[in-house]
Amino acid sequence: MKSILKIFRRRRDAGKSTGAKRRNSAPEGGRPQAAAARNMEVQKQDEENRTTATPGGGESREDAEGQLPEDARDLAGPKYLDKYLEGVRMCLVTAGLVTKVASFPGSDIVFDALASIVENVQTTRDNKETKDGLRRYLYALHDAIPKDNPSDWPEQSRSALDKFKSEIVDQLKTCTKFEGSRITGFIFAKLDKERLSALEKCISRTTNAFQIALAVEGVGADARIEQGVHVLNDKVNVQFDAQALREVVNQLPKLATYDSSRTRELIPCHPGTCDVILKEIKNWATAKMRPQVLWLCGRAGTGKSTIATTIATWADKEKHFLGSNYFFSRDVEGLSSCSHVIPTVAYHLSEHLSEHNPSFTEAVRSRLVAKNGHVLNQKIEEQFESLIAEPLRFTHVTGKPVKRTLLVIDGLDECDDQHRLKDTIGLLLRLLSPTNAHIRILLVSRPENYIEDSLSLENGLHPHVARLDVEDFVTTSDIKEYLRLELSKIGKADWPSKGDFNSLVESCGQLFVYASTVIHFIREETAIRNHRKSLQILLSVKSNTNHGAANAYKRLNELYLQILRTAVGESDEGVPEAMVQFRNVLGTIALSRIPLPVSSIAHLIGVEEEGIWTILEFLRSIIIVPSQARYRKEPPRFYHPSLREFLTDAKRCNDERFFIDVPYMEAYLFQRCVDIVIKGSTGIVAEDLIPVMRYVCQYWGHHLEKVQDETAQVMMKLGEFVQRHLLKWFRFARVLLDSCDPLFQCMEFAQKWVLKSNYGSELSENLGSMLRSSKVLDNGLRLWPVGTYDAARSKCGASITFTFLTLLSSGEIRSRR
Numbered sequence: 001m002k003s004i005l006k007i008f009r010r011r012r013d014a015g016k017s018t019g020a021k022r023r024n025s026a027p028e029g030g031r032p033q034a035a036a037a038r039n040m041e042v043q044k045q046d047e048e049n050r051t052t053a054t055p056g057g058g059e060s061r062e063d064a065e066g067q068l069p070e071d072a073r074d075l076a077g078p079k080y081l082d083k084y085l086e087g088v089r090m091c092l093v094t095a096g097l098v099t100k101v102a103s104f105p106g107s108d109i110v111f112d113a114l115a116s117i118v119e120n121v122q123t124t125r126d127n128k129e130t131k132d133g134l135r136r137y138l139y140a141l142h143d144a145i146p147k148d149n150p151s152d153w154p155e156q157s158r159s160a161l162d163k164f165k166s167e168i169v170d171q172l173k174t175c176t177k178f179e180g181s182r183i184t185g186f187i188f189a190k191l192d193k194e195r196l197s198a199l200e201k202c203i204s205r206t207t208n209a210f211q212i213a214l215a216v217e218g219v220g221a222d223a224r225i226e227q228g229v230h231v232l233n234d235k236v237n238v239q240f241d242a243q244a245l246r247e248v249v250n251q252l253p254k255l256a257t258y259d260s261s262r263t264r265e266l267i268p269c270h271p272g273t274c275d276v277i278l279k280e281i282k283n284w285a286t287a288k289m290r291p292q293v294l295w296l297c298g299r300a301g302t303g304k305s306t307i308a309t310t311i312a313t314w315a316d317k318e319k320h321f322l323g324s325n326y327f328f329s330r331d332v333e334g335l336s337s338c339s340h341v342i343p344t345v346a347y348h349l350s351e352h353l354s355e356h357n358p359s360f361t362e363a364v365r366s367r368l369v370a371k372n373g374h375v376l377n378q379k380i381e382e383q384f385e386s387l388i389a390e391p392l393r394f395t396h397v398t399g400k401p402v403k404r405t406l407l408v409i410d411g412l413d414e415c416d417d418q419h420r421l422k423d424t425i426g427l428l429l430r431l432l433s434p435t436n437a438h439i440r441i442l443l444v445s446r447p448e449n450y451i452e453d454s455l456s457l458e459n460g461l462h463p464h465v466a467r468l469d470v471e472d473f474v475t476t477s478d479i480k481e482y483l484r485l486e487l488s489k490i491g492k493a494d495w496p497s498k499g500d501f502n503s504l505v506e507s508c509g510q511l512f513v514y515a516s517t518v519i520h521f522i523r524e525e526t527a528i529r530n531h532r533k534s535l536q537i538l539l540s541v542k543s544n545t546n547h548g549a550a551n552a553y554k555r556l557n558e559l560y561l562q563i564l565r566t567a568v569g570e571s572d573e574g575v576p577e578a579m580v581q582f583r584n585v586l587g588t589i590a591l592s593r594i595p596l597p598v599s600s601i602a603h604l605i606g607v608e609e610e611g612i613w614t615i616l617e618f619l620r621s622i623i624i625v626p627s628q629a630r631y632r633k634e635p636p637r638f639y640h641p642s643l644r645e646f647l648t649d650a651k652r653c654n655d656e657r658f659f660i661d662v663p664y665m666e667a668y669l670f671q672r673c674v675d676i677v678i679k680g681s682t683g684i685v686a687e688d689l690i691p692v693m694r695y696v697c698q699y700w701g702h703h704l705e706k707v708q709d710e711t712a713q714v715m716m717k718l719g720e721f722v723q724r725h726l727l728k729w730f731r732f733a734r735v736l737l738d739s740c741d742p743l744f745q746c747m748e749f750a751q752k753w754v755l756k757s758n759y760g761s762e763l764s765e766n767l768g769s770m771l772r773s774s775k776v777l778d779n780g781l782r783l784w785p786v787g788t789y790d791a792a793r794s795k796c797g798a799s800i801t802f803t804f805l806t807l808l809s810s811g812e813i814r815s816r817r
Helices: 004-014 025-029 031-049 070-076 078-095 109-120 128-144 155-175 195-220 223-251 275-286 304-318 342-351 358-372 380-395 418-429 449-454 476-488 498-508 512-523 529-538 549-568 576-590 598-605 607-616 640-646 663-681 685-704 712-724 726-737 740-758 761-781 788-796 804-808
Strands: 174-178 182-186 293-297 322-327 405-410 440-444 467-468
Touching: 031 293, 031 685, 031 712, 070 195, 078 476, 078 607, 155 174, 155 195, 155 598, 195 223, 223 358, 275 293, 275 304, 275 788, 293 304, 293 449, 304 322, 322 712, 342 358, 342 380, 342 405, 342 418, 358 380, 380 418, 380 712, 418 440, 476 498, 476 512, 476 607, 476 663, 498 512, 498 529, 512 549, 512 804, 529 549, 529 640, 549 576, 549 640, 576 598, 576 607, 598 607, 598 663, 598 685, 663 685, 663 712, 663 726, 685 740, 712 726, 712 740, 740 761
Parallel strands: 293 440, 293 467, 322 405, 405 440
Antiparallel strands: 174 182
16 A cells, blocks of 8 residues: 555656556546445445354365475465466366356456355355455456456556465465375365455455556546545555454453343343432442442342343443443353453443544554454453553543443352452452543442452552442332232232232342242242142241341242252152252252253263253243253253352251252262263264263363362272373364363363372373473464364264264374374
8 A cells, every 4th residue: 555655646746647558448437446436335345244254164274374395385486476377277177166256357367266266165154254255355356457458558557466466376375285296276165264364355455455556557646546545545454453353352252241142131120129229329320529439249149130230221221331341150151250351341441432532442452453362361460451551541631521431340259260350350440540530330249258358458448449238228128019010920910919928028038039039930830830839839938037137048048948849749759869860960050160051961961861851840940941942052050149059058958859069069070071081082972962072071170170089989080081091082172172271271180189189199190291291292283173073073964973083094183193
């Protein structure tokens, strides 16, 4: 672009005319300019409609530039350009693959190869729009190129054509297959993400540059055209930046916001409930001279997330000052970690301030896309400084009005790393300054000591932090109004009776989780009970405690026990095997590191899938059960975290039939993971086993870490795995997971666990040796073909099963061993 602008200036200053060598058609119709304008419209449409391509790759990367054989790189170099193109022509003609997307001048082989590759790329759900965009560029290019012989073109136009073809050839090399110095074909199947994206960007960039060069020759050095080049240059850069930004944003958690579509939906407060506390929070968010941070805390089930959702909705829809919101969750993958909180908040702020402070928006977005989104892999301190602190500091203008901004972060106690959470809170507190007085931060959690410590100085809470306890605001009238509204949707106007209703309200105390569980249980009709029968079962729950707020959780324990006893019935009292399966199902849902669908749970614990569905059908009041017909791949989830805490606490769950002994269950899950890993890495892997294979390969070490007693059975299982199957697992899992990092973590957990035992020095040495060797070889392992396992499976057909030994014997992997 700079070189073209220099041409404009040189011609303008010299006052020379370029009309002598101008094409006859250019002055009459201005075709190059019109084509450039059409292409600008195409790019505008692409920018609005095209999504980031994520093809399901699988081809070898050995032909990518920088990894070609020496003779192949020479062949593709400038010195042997004609020889390379002749090889391309022969290959395409022999294979009958020349695709006439458009008739290019002289049937140039560069255009033929480019069109053939674009046309023959396998269309998938993920890459269809990207491929369509490539085809639009080709059609726009066809419109822009004059149909006369290029030898008759002006010298500068011919130079532009040569430059265009040279850049295209460089990009085509990454799609070329070589055997020695001979071209054997092109990669027409699913191109991987990097090559397809690179091809698209190259065509877009070179097409625009070529069209502009033609327009320059056609209309001369007009100042308005120079300005048009600036505009086009800016649009091209914006398009590339938008594409890069989408790729980075797609790596952020997609279900973190209040309005995201979660299985356990975030819902606002019912009308007429929690009015007092909502009014208090809204006053804090809008008033001046108030602490910048409000810590809303409350015990489990008091409605904290519901209140946070209501405030986020109000700030977004009514006040339009919601800067960011992030709702942690243990049962949503990626939302129990702090690693992407800061980038997500920064991106939300860039959207929120795009009109009021565009400089901040530009700074954040440019830093997000820099070095292919490297900031996402940095420490959270570096993320905060780069994405939030510096952009705010550099774009602050004294005296300029600033826009009120509210940040809502809920569920802090559901973050799985307390130390990193404390660091994140500390970074947010660094925003407390006079220059950021317009920012308000609402933090929501249980009243955990480590969270309070993060918000405190030596003498108590930070002076810019205020605290609200939910229990101080929730009243019996709130619970009564919620029950009245929900029961009116279920029964008749005269049901339940006034006495039954008051008894139900009294049992709930201040716990919305008790009230919502009651509603779920009553709403759930079965063959043996209707709404009225369900209400009587709930009213029969007896507690030895008074109906005070302090005893609310004891009544919640009794409620959970009653629902579980109703589910198993009296007939299962003397069937230990049935109760073991019942307990294993609940234990797996409670302790799996990521939510698993029913099919994966069945494979993991070795039971029939239909047996799990039968169990879940009787627990719909406390577990979100997906539809068997429509959502079988959705995982079941607990309605509320308090159920997991109840099941794993022997003091609260005093019926041993339902109590989940965490260390024992973790030991059981570890052994099951190892058994499945051994079977999968040395035997047949069926299609429906792939999801659970990914889980066990990634998380067996996490389960081992929580085993407290070094039992001989667990040690024997670990010893067998390390001695005979560790290397097979590593090779297998590296291809399956496309990353070594989770594998390193598993081995580190295992090594630490072995070191705690009194017998395991040899195991520890073997694990340490494997860990060190694997990290040294990690860079080499990154050259393995991405997604080979899935690619081989998809090409063999969904019904085909195969072994990992087959992959090891394939040419692609063997070349890297």
